[in-house]
Amino acid sequence: MKLLFSCSLLLFITAACLCGSAATRKLRGISSSYKRFYRERRSFLCIDGSRVIPFEQVNDDYCDCEDGSDEPGTSACPRGRFYCTNLGFRPHYIPSSRVNDGICDCCDASDEYNSHARCQNSCWNLGQRERAYVEGQMRTLDEGLQLKQQLIEEGVLLWREKQAQLRELQQVAEDLQIKLEEHRRRKQEVEQTLKALEAGDTRVRGKNSSESTFRLLDSNKDGSLSVEELQEKLVLVQEEELLLSEEEAVALMGGGRQMDLPMFQHSLWDVLNTENRVKIRGIVDAEDPHLKAADTAAEREASSLKKVEEAYDTINMEISDLRKKLTIDYGPDWEFLFLNSQCYQLNVYEYTYNLCPFNQVTQKSTAGSEVSLGRWGMWAGTPKNPYSQMVYENGEPCWQGGSRSTTVTLTCGTETALCGVKEPSKCQYIIDFQTPVACQPVLKQRGIHSEL
Known part of the structure; x- marks a missing residue:
């Protein structure tokens, strides 16, 4: 009788152990969110709804469901997935083909429950390292956001400065445009005066110019020109400059041998200014103070105009470059402007x-x-x-x-x-x-x- 009781007790304990191990086997490789599908009952419905099988066939190392949901803890199904709990680290899925393949893919080694592999649970160390990494990333993010706010403030100020700079450049360009037009007008006037003087227009050169030329020819300063003085100061212009003969000098003086200022202004002066065959020895224009002054003024105006044109072109290039920069998208708060x-x-x-x-x-x-x-x-x-x-x-x-x-x-x-x-x-x-x-x-x- 005692022997029979002991055997019955032993069979009960053994059955309880087997049921416990079966429950553990059934639930291996399942995440907590899917455990509701694997409650022990008479039958199991494949998660994709394709088939109903006896619950004893779950995790029996034989694939019955097309989606592999009946074998979450074995490598039987080609489309199956094994869930690594990885307590202390990040949980994740691995292909069921890696279960019991001798390589620990889960840091808690749960995928190698029935293989020769002897892997240590490294989840806690991995979790510590990842937590330290995340904390470092968060510190970097916090510091970066603080720096970003400073750069946003700088960007707003810089944007305003560039807008003000553009307005200033535009005002300078307008002022230079006015100066440019004024210099061009003055240069044109001076050039017209110089051209008239070079052409010998007595209306422009005036009486003083004829008087200065008369004094230049009157070597002895006696108030009259002689044939000898004309021969000394005037030359004929042909292929080369030739001295006047006495007959040619007398002819220029209208047949006489003396000529006062009024006669000079009404006769020889016109010849010197309108004809190219006779001129004063050397460059007569160089001796004309009006012509010299006009030439100097023309050079001065040309130089001034060139400087204003260069300044105007430079300002316009700066305006164009600044406008181009201001059309770029520097972010909603101009935070990227400092990179320019x-x-x-x-x-x-x-x-x-x-x-x-x-x-x-x-x-x-x-x-x-x-x-x-x-x-x-x-x-x-x-x-x-x-x-x-x-x-x-x-x-x-x-x-x-x-x-x-x-x-x-x-x-x-x-x-x-x-x-x-x-x-x-x-x-x-x-x-x-x-x-x-x-x-x-x-x-x-x-x-x-x-x-x-």
Whole structure:
């Protein structure tokens, strides 16, 4: 009797143990959100609803459901997934083909429950490292957002300064335009006067000019011109300058041998100014104070006009350049404005990459040759964050055809610097560019995992 009781008790305990191990077996590889589908009952409905099977066939190492939901803890189903709980770290799914393959894919080693692999549970150490990394990222984000706010304030001030600078340049350009028109008018007047003087227009040159010429010819200053004085001072202009003969001098004096000022003004003066065959020895215009003054004035006006034109052109180029800069999209708060006129370098092997935001990207070899990798094109980020990428296009032609281009990816950082360059395809470059203005405020996450 005692023996029979002991055997019955032993069978009960054994059955209880087997039921416990079966329950554990049934629930292996299932996330907590899916456990409601695996409650022990007479039958099991495949999660995709395709088939009903006896519950004893769940995790029996034979695939009955098309979606593999009856074998979450074995490698029987090709489409199956095994859930790594990874307490202390991030939970995740692995393909069921990796279950019991001798390699621990879950940090808690739960995927190798029936293999020769002996893996240590590393979830806690991994979780600590990830928590430290996340905390560091959050500190970087907080510091970056503070720096970004400063750069936003600087950007607003800089934008206002550039607007004021544009207004000042426009006012200077208007003033120079008025000066330019005035200088052009004065230069034209002086040139007309000089032209008239050079043409010998007595209405312009005036009486004093004829008198000064008479005094120049009157060598002995006796108030009259003689044949000898004309021979001394005048020359005939043919292929070369020839001295006057006595007969030629007498003919110029109208047949007489003396000529006073009134006679000179009504006869010989017109000959000297309207005919090119007779002139005073040397350059007569150089002796004319009116002509000399007009020539000096013309040179002065031309020089002044040139200076005003150069200043006007320079101002207009500055206005054009400033307007071009002000048309660029620097972000909703002008936070990217500080990048304009700045350049950043990074050495990668034998190349030096140079990024000048909103201008161009270049690559310079150690040999000294420089290649354009693209000029500023546009922002090309996601709809939620359009300012996360820059595109630089139309660089120098690539030997395979087409032109070089560069995509600049902006990431959050406490400093503004180039962090990396890649060339995933020929002549197509990707640059990692860190800057505080790329930092975006985010909601505080609850943590790596609710069970941490």
